[in-house]
Every structure is written in C-alpha cells, then in structure tokens.
Amino acid sequence: xxxxxxxxxxxxxxxxxxxxxxxxxxxxxxxxxxxxxxxxxxxxxxxxxxxxxxxxxxxxxxxxxxxxxxxxxxxxxxxxxxxxxxxxxxxxxxxxxxxxxxxxxxxxxxxxxxxxxxxxxxxxxxxxxxxxxxxxxxxxxxxxxxxxxxxxxxxxxxxxxxxxxxxxxxxxxxxxxxxxxxxxxxxxxxxxxxxxxxxxxxxxxxxxxxxxxxxxxxxxxxxxxxxxxxxxxxxxxxxxxxxxxxxxxxxxxxxxxxxxxxxxxxxxxxxxxxxxxxxxxxxxxxxxxxxxxxxxxxxxxxxxxxxxxxxxxxxxxxxxxxxxxxxxxxxxxxxxxxxxxxxxxxxxxxxxxxxxxxxxxxxxxxxxxxxxxxxxxxxxxxxxxxxxxxxxxxxxxxxxxxxxxxxxxxxxxxxxxxxxxxxxxxxxxxxxxxxxxxxxxxxxxxxxxxxxxxxxxxxxxxxxxxxxxxxxxxxxxxxxxxxxxxxxxxxxxxxxxxxxxxxxxxxxxxxxxxxxxxxxxxxxxxxxxxxxxxxxxxxxxxxxxxxxxxxxxxxxxxxxxxxxxxxxxxxxxxxxxxxxxx
Numbered sequence: 130x131x132x133x134x135x136x137x138x139x140x141x142x143x144x145x146x147x148x149x150x151x152x153x154x155x156x157x158x159x160x161x162x163x164x165x166x167x168x169x170x171x172x173x174x175x176x177x178x179x180x181x182x183x184x185x186x187x188x189x190x191x192x193x194x195x196x197x198x199x200x201x202x203x204x205x206x207x208x209x210x211x212x213x214x215x216x217x218x219x220x221x222x223x224x225x226x227x228x229x230x231x232x233x234x235x236x237x238x239x240x241x242x243x244x245x246x247x248x249x250x251x252x253x254x255x256x257x258x259x260x261x262x263x264x265x266x267x268x269x270x271x272x273x274x275x276x277x278x279x280x281x282x283x284x285x286x287x288x289x290x291x292x293x294x295x296x297x298x299x300x301x302x303x304x305x306x307x308x309x310x311x312x313x314x315x316x317x318x319x320x321x322x323x324x325x326x327x328x329x330x331x332x333x334x335x336x337x338x339x340x341x342x343x344x345x346x347x348x349x350x351x352x353x354x355x356x357x358x359x360x361x362x363x364x365x366x367x368x369x370x371x372x373x374x375x376x377x378x379x380x381x382x383x384x385x386x387x388x389x390x391x392x393x394x395x396x397x398x399x400x401x402x403x404x405x406x407x408x409x410x411x412x413x414x415x416x417x418x419x420x421x422x423x424x425x426x427x428x429x430x431x432x433x434x435x436x437x438x439x440x441x442x443x444x445x446x447x448x449x450x451x452x453x454x455x456x457x458x459x460x461x462x463x464x465x466x467x468x469x470x471x472x473x474x475x476x477x478x479x480x481x482x483x484x485x486x487x488x489x490x491x492x493x494x495x496x497x498x499x500x501x502x503x504x505x506x507x508x509x510x511x512x513x514x515x516x517x518x519x520x521x522x523x524x525x526x527x528x529x530x531x532x533x534x535x536x537x538x539x540x541x542x543x544x545x546x547x548x549x550x551x552x553x554x555x556x557x558x559x560x561x562x563x564x565x566x567x568x569x570x571x572x573x574x575x576x577x578x579x580x581x582x583x584x585x586x587x588x589x590x591x592x593x594x595x596x597x598x599x600x601x602x603x604x605x606x607x608x609x610x611x612x613x614x615x616x617x618x619x620x621x622x623x624x625x626x627x628x629x630x631x632x633x634x635x636x637x638x639x640x641x642x643x644x645x646x647x648x649x650x651x652x653x654x655x656x657x658x659x660x661x662x663x664x665x666x667x668x669x670x671x672x673x674x675x676x677x678x679x680x681x682x683x684x685x686x687x688x689x690x691x692x693x694x695x696x697x698x699x700x701x702x703x704x705x706x707x708x709x710x711x
Contacts (some may be wrong), residue, residue: 153303153304154177154178154302154303154305155177157303157304157305157306157314158305158314159180159181159302159303159305159314160177161174161177161180161231161242162174162175162177163175165177168243169231169242169243170242170243171232171240171242171243172240172241172242172243174240174241179234180231180234180240181220181302201213201214201222201226201260201261202260202261202262202377203266203267203268203269204261204262204263204264204265204267204377214268215291215295216289216290216291216293216295217289217296217297218267218268218296218297221296221297221300221302222257222296225255225257226256226257226259226261227258227259228259257373257374260377262377262378263374263375263376263379263381264372264373264374264375264381265294265299265373266294267293267295267296268293268294268295269293270292270293270294271288271292271293271294271328275330276329276333276334277328277329277330278327278328278329278330279328280327281327284327285301285316285317285327286299286316286317286324286327294328298316299315299316299324299372300313300314300315301314301315302314304316308320308357310358311356311357312357319365320363320365321342321362321363321365322342322365322366322367325365325366325367333461334366334461334462338464339461339462339464340464341362341365341368341369341460341461341463342362344360344361344362345360345361345362346360346361346398347359347360347403348363348364348368348398348403352403353402354368361398361403368383368398369382369394369395370382371383380430382394383397385397385400391428391453391454392412392453392454395408395454395455396408396409396412406585406586407586408586408590410591411575411585411586411590411591412590412591413591414576414591414592415593416591416592416593416594416595416596416597416598417591417592417597418452418457418589418590418597419452419591428453428455428456433481433489434483434487434488434489435489441502441503441507442483442501442502442505442506442507443507443508443509444508445508445509446508446509446513447509448509449509450503450507450509450510450511452503456480456502456503457476457477457588458476458477458480459478459479459480459492461479462478462479462492463476463477463478463479464478470566470567470568471495471496471497471545471566471567472494472495472496473492473493473494473499476587477493477496477499478492479492480499481493481502482494482495482497482498482499482500482501482502483498483501483502483505483506483532484498485532485536485546487505487506487532495546496568496569496570497545497569500531500569501531501532504529504531505530505531505532505533506532510529512527512529513527513529522649523674523675524653524661524672524673524674524675525672525673525675525686526661528657528658528660528661530658531655533658533659533660534655534656534657534658535655535656536658536659539656539657539658540656540658540659540661540663540664540666540667540668541656541657541662541664541669541670541671542655542657542670543567543654543655543656544565544566544567545566545568545569546566547566548563548566549563550664551563551669553633555626555631555633556622556623556627556631557621557623558620558621558622558623561621567621569589570587570588570589571599571620571621572598572599572617572654573589573592573596573598573599574587574588574589574592574597574598574599575587575589575591575592575599576592576593576594576598576599576600578599580599580620581600599617599620600617601613601614601617602615602617602618602649602654603615603647604674605647606645606646606647606650607645608647609645610628610642612624615647615648618648627641628641628642633669633693634669634711635711644702646677646701646702649674650673650674650677650701651671651673651674651688652669652670652671652672653670653671653672654670656670657670657671657672664690665689665690666687666688666689666690668688668690668695669690671688671690673686673688673699677701678699678700678701679699679700679701680699680700681698681699681700681705682700682705682707683698685698685699685707686698686699694711695710696709696710696711697709697711
C-alpha cells in the first residue's frame with residue numbers, strides 16, 4: 130500500500146515575526162485597499178497587491194500598472210537627452226507622476242477610490258509631476274569619477290539589472306518605516322546620510338572634519354527640517370539637499386522662502402535659527418557680499434577660467450556679476466577652525482581660486498586667491514567705469530585688478546601676497562613686523578566680527594562701513610582726525626607713533642591733524658601696480674586722490690621717493706609745493 134501525502138496550506142501564524150525591518154506593505158501608505166490607513170484608499174477592494182502587481186500577464190519589469198503618460202523630462206546625470214523612464218521606475222511613476230488615477234489596475238480595471246484628488250490621482254508631495262528635472266536622476270547609469278562609488282553587493286541600495294539608478298534603488302515600496310523617524314519607504318535609514326554615501330563617495334564630500342557632517346546644532350521641525358531627524362550631523366546631506374521637488378537646473382538644493390536664489394539654501398540655517406551666527410542679517414547691511422535678486426541664481430558649478438559657458442573671471446564688461454555663498458565656501462569641505470594666516474582653510478577649505486599668474490588654483494592655498502576670482506581679472510568690475518559718488522576716491526590711474534596690485538612686482542602694496550619691501554615701519558603694532566603677511570579679511574570683514582572685538586561671524590559678509598570694511602576709514606576731505614575716523618589704519622599702525630616724530634614721515638600730524646587731510650588723500654590702501662606706477666613715484670603706497678591733490682603752479686603733480694625721505698610737487702588745500710622735501 131502506497132503512502133499518501135496530503136499537503137495542507139495554512140496561514141503562517143509567525144509570518145509577522147519574519148517581516149523585515151519596517152514591516153510590510155500591509156498597513157503602509159501603499160496599502161490602497163479598503164482597510165488601508167491613508168486617505169487614498171479603495172471603497173470596497175480588499176486586495177492589497179493588485180494596485181502594483183498582477184499574478185499573470187504583468188508588464189515587463191514586474192508591475193501591472195499602466196504606462197505613465199505624457200513626456201517625462203528627467204534629470205540627467207550623464208548629459209543624455211530626456212527620455213521615457215525605464216525599469217521599475219515606470220511602475221512608480223504610473224501613480225506618482227499624477228497622470229493616471231491610482232485606482233486604475235490591470236487586474237480589476239477601474240477601482241472606486243476615495244480620498245484622492247484630480248480624478249483619483251494622489252495629492253500632496255507624492256505627486257511628482259512629469260517634469261522630473263528637479264528630482265534625483267533615475268533610469269540612468271551611475272556617473273563615474275572620484276565623487277561616486279558603486280554600491281556594495283550587500284548594500285541595501287541596488288542598481289537594476291541594467292546597472293541603472295531607479296526609484297527602487299533608494300525606495301522599497303513594501304517597507305514604509307525602516308527608520309520610523311524618517312519613513313519614506315527608504316531601503317535603509319538615511320541618518321548621517323548612510324543611504325546617500327552608498328553611491329556618493331563620502332571622502333570627496335565631507336573631508337576629515339566638515340562642519341556639516343559634525344555639527345550637533347539642533348535642526349528639527351521647529352527649524353524647518355522635514356526629514357524626521359533632529360540635528361545637522363544626523364540630517365547630513367539632506368540638511369541642504371532634497372531628492373525631489375527642487376529647481377530643474379539646480380543641485381537638488383532646498384530653498385528658502387525668505388531668501389530666494391542660490392543663497393537661499395544656506396540661509397535656511399545661517400539666519401540664526403540653526404547655525405550659531407546670523408549671516409542673513411549681515412547680508413542686509415549697506416555693504417555686503419550679496420547678489421541682487423535678479424542675479425541670485427547666476428552661479429554655475431562649472432565656473433572657471435576655461436569654462437565655455439560659465440567663464441570666471443568674466444571676460445566682457447557686459448557680463449553680469451554675481452556673488453553667492455558657494456563662490457567662497459565649499460559646503461562639503463568647510464570646517465570651523467580658522468586656518469593659520471594667510472592660508473585658505475577653515476570656512477574656505479576646498480574652494481578654488483586664482484593664483485598670482487591668473488591660473489586656476491584648486492583648491493585655493495591662500496585667501497587672496499579666492500578673492501581674485503572676482504576682484505582681479507574680471508572685466509565687468511564696476512570700479513573700472515570710474516568713480517561716480519562725490520566721496521569716491523579718484524586716482525590718476527584706475528587699477529581694479531588686485532592680482533596686479535598685490536603682486537610682489539607692484540610699485541608698492543600692502544603685504545598680501547608676500548612681505549612688504551620696507552625695512553623699517555616703526556608704527557606697526559606687535560606682533561606685526563616688516564616680515565608679516567596679512568589677509569584681505571584683516572581689513573574687509575563684518576563690523577561686529579571677532580576682528581572688531583564682536584561676536585559676529587568672521588569674514589567679509591556685511592558691514593555698516595563703506596567698502597565692506599571692518600572698521601571706519603573716512604575718506605572725505607577735511608575730516609577731523611580721531612582714533613575712530615581712521616580706526617582701520619590704527620588697527621595695525623600705532624596712532625601715537627604715526628602722529629609723532631618717530632614716524633618715517635614726521636609731517637603726518639601736520640597733514641592729518643592740523644590740515645584735516647585724510648589718509649586716503651596720499652595713500653592707496655591696496656597699493657599701486659607696476660602698470661599704474663613705479664617704486665620712485667609711488668613708494669609707501671603714495672598715489673594721490675586727484676580730487677584733492679592738484680598739480681602745482683608749474684603743472685606738476687608728483688611725489689619722488691629718496692629712500693628715507695622724499696619730496697612733493699603738488700597743490701593741496703591752496704598751498705603750492707615745488708619739490709618740497711621732508
């Protein structure tokens with residue numbers, strides 16, 4: 130007698146115990162059955178899977194949803210033309226592009242739905258539309274290069290069988306809450322951007338101690354964080370970026386409603402709500418590194434001297450100027466500790482610049498190289514068109530290329546590229562000496578920053594003082610001398626020494642105090658390039674303000690250096706000088 134075996138199929142009571150982290154599609158937002166938890170659900174249909182799957186005759190790729198309709202504009206990672214989504218992304222977009230009602234299935238036809246909008250389509254942020262240029266690239270091969278990496282074999286993040294990135298690379302439609310705080314059907318938690326760095330090489334983005342990857346500053350719903358996480362370090366990449374719903378040609382950046390344009394992504398946090406310092410208020414000061422709204426999105430990631438479409442420095446006077454946070458800061462590499470002067474590090478780490486020869490330097494080694502991106506060879510500097518306000522300084526030769534002004538071959542300059550030529554400057558305030566090198570931001574900085582003795586941010590973000598100066602530097606003729614009037618000069622030059630016989634020019638007091646002649650009347654604060662002057666006539670930063678200093682009765686306006694002394698041939702305040710020595 131043969132034994133008979135009967136196979137009895139019964140529901141497995143322990144099935145719930147075997148569910149992966151995050152549970153199953155049952156009870157999730159993708160449960161569109163009548164018992165589903167969301168507002169969008171069927172009126173009477175009890176089946177859960179049929180909204181995406183059908184046992185037989187399903188579309189190639191594993192789903193039964195109708196094909197998405199309309200032309201999809203996809204964000205391209207490789208520069209290819211826009212095309213129709215492929216693979217599993219077709220199934221996702223058949224609901225999430227807003228073109229087909231979620232109740233339309235291959236298994237049951239039209240299913241009566243409730244809680245949906247626009248003829249049964251899903252509502253809110255889940256409706257991505259057909260213009261996906263503001264979303265992470267899909268249906269495309271992963272780019273190559275030092276900033277990308279292939280997910281490991283055991284990584285939850287997967288490319289599809291064709292090696293392409295799809296919606297399902299990051300989202301598992303069956304598991305809503307792998308990380309309950311985050312949700313969003315992610316294949317794994319994105320705390321500290323663990324999901325992002327599966328494909329994006331972390332060492333190329335955060336460096337050893339990047340501020341944005343180490344900051345413990347509170348960043349939760351009260352500060353506008355919609356990720357479910359509560360600190361900057363925990364939110365990491367998603368502090369600044371979104372996977373969906375950004376500007377088509379941007380960098381997937383989150384934007385601020387109150388600060389439009391490129392800076393809006395930064396000022397969402399750097400307005401005093403999250404970051405320690407309030408940069409938003411700095412940029413509202415009369416003198417600031419802030420772009421007009423019309424030019425606020427002019428920055429391009431591929432800017433540089435050799436870029437065909439985004440030349441920087443600009444080569445034509447008509448090219449629009451712009452300045453954004455990322456012109457000076459690399460948000461992936463910046464770190465809080467200030468680099469030792471005059472090096473470029475800290476907040477400037479990773480930023481490219483222009484070196485003394487005019488070539489691209491990546492990353493910039495010195496602060497002045499970052500400044501030279503806009504304040505050297507750019508052909509559209511407004512100062513090149515000449516002064517317009519009455520109080521603007523007027524020089525015989527207008528030189529706006531600071532790369533030439535600070536070059537060691539210049540007639541004379543403040544020691545920005547290297548130590549100055551003078552062997553004796555008795556007025557210098559220790560620890561400054563004739564071998565010192567200074568930064569641009571020693572003079573151009575926030576008026577309430579550390580350099581001015583305040584608690585505001587470092588750097589030239591904004592100032593109440595003209596020319597974005599850290600301290601007052603008055604230039605109008607007949608200015609009464611005081612410690613405040615020339616506070617910027619007296620930061621480095623001892624006032625008592627300057628106005629005494631110890632000075633290398635003993636007549637300072639006679640000019641600045643008794644005749645109320647401002648420092649800028651005779652001295653050009655930056656310097657004089659080799660193209661605008663020479664070491665004999667323009668030593669010691671001598672370059673007259675021609676609106677105050679006129680030619681003498683012989684038609685001569687000249688200064689001649691004799692090493693330790695010199696002579697002037699000018700007319701100033703009605704007094705005629707003919708080779709007057711000192």
